[in-house]
Amino acid sequence: MSVSLETTYLGLKLSSPLIPSASPLSKSLDTVKALEEIGAGAIVLYSLFEEDIEKEALHLERSLTVGSESFAEALSYVPEIPGLRIGPEYYLDHLxxxxxxxxxxxxxxxNAQSPGQWIKFSKLLEQAGADALELNIYSIPCDPTMSSSDLEQKYLEIIRSCRQSIKIPIAVKLSPYFTNFLSFSTELAKIGINGLVLFNRFFQPDIDLENLNVEPRITLSTESELLLRITWIGILYDRIKLDFSATGGVLSASDALKAILSGATTVQLCSALLFHGIDYLKTIKNGIIEWMEKKGYYSVESIRGILSQKNCPDPSSYERAQYVYALSVYPSPSISGLEKK
Incomplete structure (x- = not known):
């Protein structure tokens, strides 16, 4: 009996739960086609950022108007360009x-900032043929007068507006930094979204001691980051009627299986593919199949959520009791060193 990795995510039928996440990999048509051929169930395009659109439009405006005030003939030198593509047109064409x-x-x-732009771009992406939309809520609040409640309401209003504006499925990609993540996720489900992508990774700046600069640093994810994902997916699974996609820290077949066992419908891959190459997706896929055959499972649907908090033999593993236990049994280096003496 062959193993089936077929699943349904955001109402879409997928041949596999493995999805390349938003990254530069999706900028090449050849790469996207190759990912499909080696087993990707879907593809998430690289993000359309409002800042990039504004920067592109500003650069174009400067290019067309430079010198026009100094030389009268420049006003007639720059002709109107029929079908000029600015803003999101390049992204839409690629889509x-x-x-x-x-x-x-x-x-x-x-990934946008102003509420009006979220709605505008959501509609354009739907019209361009997107099968679903991943709203990437990526911002670090720096306003000391904005409460956590105000911030959450702002997010909810943006997502609600997008939901009301388009018909295609919506997944929301969030950071874990909420006072009560379960409560906020429940409110998102009420709006009518279809899934959550957990979690966004903030690219935090580093300090250059030699040149005394603050500079951005992009690092690939590590397996340790997966633990936060499977913790929250395990808690949310079957308590909120949404699909969950784990992203961040999925570097092997074992990582993918852990996410699915905790309740993830799909897992998104980026760092593993950037580091090993896109053929590594097939390695992960084969590893999942091999483990399932060994354990006697023949459908990815049959293993989803069997180790979520709801189904776990010890639900406290997801809560504080397990935290206290872990600390109590972990050996102290200093004590271990004394015992050896």
Whole structure:
């Protein structure tokens, strides 16, 4: 009996729970096609950022107007350009080309700031043929007058507006930094979204001691980051009727299986593919199949959530009791050193 990795995510039928996440990998049509051929269930396009659109429009405006005030003839020198593509047009065209290239679902990724832009771009992405939309809520609040409640309401209003504006499925990609993540997730489910992507990784700045600069640093994820993902997916599974996609820290077949066992519908891959190459997706896929055959499971649906908090033999493993136990049994280096003497 063969193992089936088929699943349904955001209402979309997938041949596999493995999804390349939003990254530069999706900028190449050849790469996207290759990912489909080696077993990707869907593809998340690199993110459309509002800042990039504004920067592009500003650069174009400067290019067309430079010198026009100094030289009268410049006003007639720059002709109108029919069909000029600015703003999100390049992204939308790429989305259309990807849709023409692959048969698997294509999920657009959007990261905006102003509420009006969220709605505008959501509609454009739907019209361009996106099968679903991943709303990437990526911002670090720095306003001391904004309470956590105010911030959550702002997010909810943005997501609600997008939900009301488009018909395609919506997943929301969040950071874990909420006072009560379960409560906020419950409110998101009430809005009518279809899934949560957990979690966003903030790229934090580093300090250059030699040049006394603050500089951005991008690091690949590590397996230790997976623990936070499976903790919250395990808690949320079957308590909130949403699909969950684990992203961050999925570097092997074992990591993918842990996420699915905790309740994830899909797992998103980025760092593993950037480090090992895209063929590594097939290695992960084969590793999942091998483990399932060994354990006597023949459907990925049959293993989803069997170790979530709801189904775990020891539900306290997800709560404080397990935290206290872990600390009590972990050996102290200093005590161990004394015992050896």
């Amino acid at each position: 259309r080309r990807v849709k023409e290239t692959v048969a698997i679902p294509v999920i657009a990724s959007l």
